[in-house]
Amino acid sequence: MDNITSNAGNLPNRIKKALITRFSLRMDQADDREIDRNIREGLELNGTYLWTLMCAILIASIGLNINSTAVIIGAMLISPLMGPIMGIGYGVGIYDFRLIHKALKNLAIATVISFITSALYFYITPLNSAQSELLARTSPTIWDLLIALFGGLAGIIGATRKEKSNVIPGVAIATALMPPICTAAYGFVHGNIGFVLGAFYLYLLNCIYIAVPSILIVWFIHPVARREINDKLRFRLRLFLFSTVFVSFVPSVFIAVNFVHNQVFDRNVSDFVSKELVFSKTFPIDYKSSYKNKTIDVVLVGRQLDENTIAEIENTLPKYGLAGTRLIFKQVGMHQEDINAIKTALAKDILADNQKEAEKKEQILQSLQANARSAEKKAREEKEKTYMNMAREIYIQYPEINEVLFADAYVSRQKDKNIDRIPAVVIISKHTLKKDTRTKIMKWLKFRLEEDRTKMIFINR
Template identity: 35%
Template sequence: MPLNAIKNSIDKILDILPQTDEAGTIREINDKIPVRGNNTWMLICSAILASIGLDTGSGAVIIGAMLVSPLMSPILGVGLAVGINDREMMIDSLKNLSIAAIAGLFFSTLYFKITPLGEPTNELLARTTPTLLDVMVAFFGGVAGIISISRSDKSNAIPGVAIATALMPPLCTAGYGLALGRFDFFFGGFYLFFINAVFISLATFLIVKYLKFHTKTYINKETERRVARIMAVALFIVVSPSIYFLYNIYQGVQTRKKIENLIISDYTNRENEIIKWEVAQTDSINTIKIYSVGNKVDESVASHYNQVLEENDLPSYKVKLIQLDISPDEVREMASEVTNNITKDFLKTVEIQKMQQSRLDSLRRQSTVYTTANATSDLKLLYPNVTKLQIGEMLITNQQSKQDTVMVVMIDWEKPGRNTQNRAGRADAARIRENEQQIRRFLAAKLKKDSVQVVSSF
């Protein structure tokens, strides 16, 4: 029969049993489980490298940290131990995985305590919210890892698996959260690490069962039955949260798609350019914040969107429209000059001024005259940490007795960190210096002045 021929051909292509070295697989995983000696040094180096990569936003350094991380073996050991009914391996794997996780947290927290940087980068932010893709990467990475190790002719796939599953970076993200008291980063990073570990272990268990590894036998049959029950409970503990995590992540993806189809696409059709949109989650109401520029939108539009959400089984979501009173060209120009963190602060500032029902009419290009009074008002709105602001022209005579007019801006800022020698104080001072550069460029363009000097005090 043609169907039988096709089935036999597929079986031959997918069959990995003849290439499997059961004894060698168990020995190799078991030998690499303990966190001691070389593995300890590799773990420390991996944690510090991953922290540096996250702190500087360097993907290359993060990849290097993944390659030297020894976290994979204890996680594979958990899945293997459940699959072959080995109680001792199970206890050893969990113990060493716990030690490795605590050590990774400790050294990453220590690094972020002393680093002069410490601002949240894209690499850090990317590891605070697990997605369905993260789950799939962890699962298929675990499948590739155990298959690679089980081969009688060992392959070089393990480095690729280590990079794909990315165990150390989310653990170091949790360390960042501990160091700076940012528990959203701590729980988000540790949640991602836990999901990766669970699905790698689950994939290992399934492949071990598929390969029909022999389960461990005990002389005392009662002991064997007790161990089998313990392994069954352990499997349930591993599988249950993975189903829960997967369901929650799937629900989040579906909800986001629904919001995009119902709200975001319709709002874009109104010829408004959306700069950013996000969901701010609270206990009872989830606010969909849409930041945009373009045509003025009536407040009734938000009410209409709220009704649409309620009709589509999303009653706990409410829309908040935040329109920026600047042109799209100005938004793109400012976005190219500042980091993502400063952009976020800028959007928060605009939201505050919107709540106060104050509009930045003078920032529109429709304005024909832009005065120092306009500048003073706009800068105070854009930079809420300005306590006092003075703008005026100063006549300067150089050594050749030539006179020149310079626009001088005197700014008093809120006092930065209590000690400018510590990291928080230095970060505040650096932020003020960057704000000075932005203000200088902004006023030079708006007031059409060749020379603008900004003098700060705090």
């Protein structure tokens, strides 16, 4: 009984010990000197680093230009920008100001080189439109901050382990350091200051929130390379760090709030249109909403709505969280531009449907052509194999035969207007073959070719 009571009393301690052991960062931690060496080597700005950097930035620029997610991921996989950022965090964590200066300088140089390389690409490329992958890097939010934060945490944990894994490439993909630089370069080339500011803010956000977890983890593991500084300098450093984190955090919150409001507004408008704009002889064919202007523009076709009906519809707006939103109806018959809008919308729908149908037929045609080519190649290979085997059998039975030619002959006869295609075999021998030998060969070839009309020609050289 005492043993049971003792075990029950020790159970919380055993669970606590098991959890501490399971989540401990000390278990597979690399040697302090190895961590220090790896991080310092990762921020070196040598020739290989710069060439890899330029290749990665060009790949990322092309991926954004053609809107290819796979290409952008490939660029981020080979991106070497993580090294200097983690070097900054490590330098702050061990209070090595010379290392911090070197990492900041190398990061600045790498950023400038990346920006110039991407700008040159966007200056010469004939593709000028901003695709969705590029536009996604112009308005960073708190979610981008969180991705960088947890990505940086995973990165520094992976960098301090004995066994190296694929953590660093994964962090490079998640935090996406390359695309914001490319987006800023695109905005610079096309004179869009909004793109430049938004993209550089995202890049700065990623850099800060990758470095911050590195600082915290280095403070936690307390490596031997950590230097001792006085309390006043330590306080100033931490105050600066906190201020930087806070200042960079605030704009992302406002952008995120605005983003959420936009999403909610669009969802409420969609619910409103689908439930309230339902009539027997009037149909909404298109609508546009603007959260910024608090407006909903609806194009209607059919019987025109009277003022009472419109007033009733407007009164339902608060029910969908759209109080204060202005509802603008454009009905056919009121203005010529309404008719033009309807024609344009219908033309777009028809064109899109036709294009989808054409693409589907093109895919089917390409598939049939590929199958036909494959079948033709297979038939040709089987025929060549049959001819080769037949020739070998002839050479074994009749050593005096030098060559055998197989072909399809197109035969025209004087009394027949049609053209017949029949197998033809040319036998070339050292001397004239006997009649019975030629007869045997003819019968054997017709049997093997399964064609009684086979034409055989005997030549001696």
